[in-house]
Amino acid sequence: MGLSVNSVPEIRFEGVEMKYRTAAAEVLALQQVSLDIAQGEFVSLLGPSGCGKTTLLRLMADLIQPTSGEVKVAGKSAREARLARKYGIVFQSPVLYEWRKVKHNITLPLELMGMKKAMREEKAMELLELVGLKGFEDKYPWQLSGGMQQRVAIARALSMEPEILLMDEPFSALDEFTRERLNEELLSIWAKVKNTVVFVTHSIPESIFLSDRVFVLSPHPGRLSAVVDIPLPRPRTPEMRDSAEFFELIAKIRGSFEGR
Amino acid sequence: MRPQALLIRNKLIPLAVWVVGLLVVWEGLSWFLLHVARVPLAQSRLPFVHQVASAFWKYGHTLLKEGGVTIGNAALGFLLGAAAGGLLAVLMSLSVWVERLAFPYAVASQMIPILGLAPIIYGIVRDEQVSRILISGYITFFPVALNMLRGLRSVPAASLELMHSYAAKPWAVYWKVRLPAALPGLFGGLKIAAPLAVTGAILVELMGAQHGVGVIMLRNLYYGPSHTYMFWATVLAGAVMGIASYLLMSLLERLVSPWQPEFRPKGGGE
Numbered sequence: 001m002g003l004s005v006n007s008v009p010e011i012r013f014e015g016v017e018m019k020y021r022t023a024a025a026e027v028l029a030l031q032q033v034s035l036d037i038a039q040g041e042f043v044s045l046l047g048p049s050g051c052g053k054t055t056l057l058r059l060m061a062d063l064i065q066p067t068s069g070e071v072k073v074a075g076k077s078a079r080e081a082r083l084a085r086k087y088g089i090v091f092q093s094p095v096l097y098e099w100r101k102v103k104h105n106i107t108l109p110l111e112l113m114g115m116k117k118a119m120r121e122e123k124a125m126e127l128l129e130l131v132g133l134k135g136f137e138d139k140y141p142w143q144l145s146g147g148m149q150q151r152v153a154i155a156r157a158l159s160m161e162p163e164i165l166l167m168d169e170p171f172s173a174l175d176e177f178t179r180e181r182l183n184e185e186l187l188s189i190w191a192k193v194k195n196t197v198v199f200v201t202h203s204i205p206e207s208i209f210l211s212d213r214v215f216v217l218s219p220h221p222g223r224l225s226a227v228v229d230i231p232l233p234r235p236r237t238p239e240m241r242d243s244a245e246f247f248e249l250i251a252k253i254r255g256s257f258e259g260r
Numbered sequence: 261m262r263p264q265a266l267l268i269r270n271k272l273i274p275l276a277v278w279v280v281g282l283l284v285v286w287e288g289l290s291w292f293l294l295h296v297a298r299v300p301l302a303q304s305r306l307p308f309v310h311q312v313a314s315a316f317w318k319y320g321h322t323l324l325k326e327g328g329v330t331i332g333n334a335a336l337g338f339l340l341g342a343a344a345g346g347l348l349a350v351l352m353s354l355s356v357w358v359e360r361l362a363f364p365y366a367v368a369s370q371m372i373p374i375l376g377l378a379p380i381i382y383g384i385v386r387d388e389q390v391s392r393i394l395i396s397g398y399i400t401f402f403p404v405a406l407n408m409l410r411g412l413r414s415v416p417a418a419s420l421e422l423m424h425s426y427a428a429k430p431w432a433v434y435w436k437v438r439l440p441a442a443l444p445g446l447f448g449g450l451k452i453a454a455p456l457a458v459t460g461a462i463l464v465e466l467m468g469a470q471h472g473v474g475v476i477m478l479r480n481l482y483y484g485p486s487h488t489y490m491f492w493a494t495v496l497a498g499a500v501m502g503i504a505s506y507l508l509m510s511l512l513e514r515l516v517s518p519w520q521p522e523f524r525p526k527g528g529g530e
Contacts, residue, residue: 063424082424084427088425089422089425095419097437108426112428140519
């Protein structure tokens with residue numbers, strides 16, 4: 001990769017501020033955030049509720065627009081990136097279309113792109129294999145467990161081969177065991193797909209286990225209070241969760257929250 | 261084999277017991293009024309079931325022919341009313357202005373008693389077929405529009421945000437998300453409207469027409485006690501038509517949107 005490619009960050013926030021106007025008052029949801037995320041990086045946005053981490057993700061996705069400042073994606077605006085279909089999004093709930101079979105949930109974005117039927121069904125089968133749901137293609141969403149539904153949502157988000165995968169607390173509604181297993185699976189999927197991932201979570205161990213860097217956000221007003229490098233080697237293994245280094249990182253991140 | 265046996269035991273047997281029980285009570289009450297209480301015009305109050313059934317059987321051909329006329333007009337009006345209601349729902353969901361303009365009129369239209377509206381419409385169009393179709397459509401229109409609009413609005417915000425992130429065109433959002441999500445609402449409206457459309461058509465016939473179940477209903481009512489059984493048979497025919505129209509909509513709903521929660525087997529998935 002040439003220097004010229006690396007010099008443009010995949011995602012750049014420049015002095016981004018976000019205010020909401022309610023009937024009673026003006027709420028500062030995000031205060032002056034500037035950050036760079038490199039291509040192929042796995043970063044987490046970590047913080048308690050009210051810290052603006054979801055707002056940050058929604059700004060990246062062009063679901064909302066900043067009050068001031070700029071959001072750039074590969075040098076262009078977030079809107080252009082969205083129209084170029086560079087994003088795959090996974091929400092906290094799977095948000096599957098219940099009238100569509102599993103495979104047709106995955107092919108929906110491809111239909112919008114105008115891909116031929118045979119091609120998109122083939123793509124759906126590949127993705128189902130990738131997320132470990134081979135054999136479930138003809139089921140309806142309600143026939144799957146919560147964890148399986150979320151895997152369908154991930155497969156759907158990956159179907160357009162997005163440069164950036166945005167995940168908003170995707171596993172927080174699942175039990176601890178399922179969550180840890182899906183963390184490991186997500187990393188092995190990411191190792192194959194090699195795109196940029198922005199992962200919103202309020203779990204410190206989850207953010208450490210997954211990420212190259214953790215962006216720590218603090219509430220009232222929401223702001224970026226620290227960026228913590230996670231030097232754990234890859235591939236990450238479940239045993240790392242019990243290592244001394246892992247616990248040191250937990251302590252370090254805990255210490256970086258402001259206003260407590 | 262087992263699910264079938266369960267269906268018979270849990271659904272069909274109780275239903276049969278209910279129907280038979282009702283008929284027995286009816287027959288007994290009718291006999292009581294006629295022979296024990298000796299009330300005047302006992303058979304007009306509650307005729308024997310077997311007499312009504314025999315009239316129904318004997319004049320089955322007439323009932324079928326006249327019923328066909330009624331159903332044909334009601335169905336056409338129903339289709340037109342459903343189409344208009346669905347279209348208005350889509351327009352109202354697209355624009356708050358359309359909703360603000362149209363909704364008060366739609367509500368007000370439902371305040372007008374059909375009993376008064378039917379002769380007015382007949383007076384304007386001077387055609388029994390057309391007035392039957394118009395009244396059936398008029399009755400259908402409102403429940404369909406209202407329920408469909410609710411369905412179109414039922415789409416969770418996150419579903420729409422996903423479509424936004426796929427850079428979906430507005431028509432694609434409607435075609436692939438809003439309309440499928442509105443199907444349960446649409447069928448809810450259709451199931452309410454279908455029997456009402458039949459009733460509406462019969463009502464127009466009572467006002468004066470050449471053909472239809474309502475016409476023979478009225479005729480037999482005029483002829484007095486001697487035609488009591490036939491009168492009851494026409495009422496029965498009207499009820500059967502209403503029930504049939506409802507069942508047809510339920511069947512369609514199962515075929516078109518089988519994914520709905522109420523059609524899922526009890527006890528969750530596999």
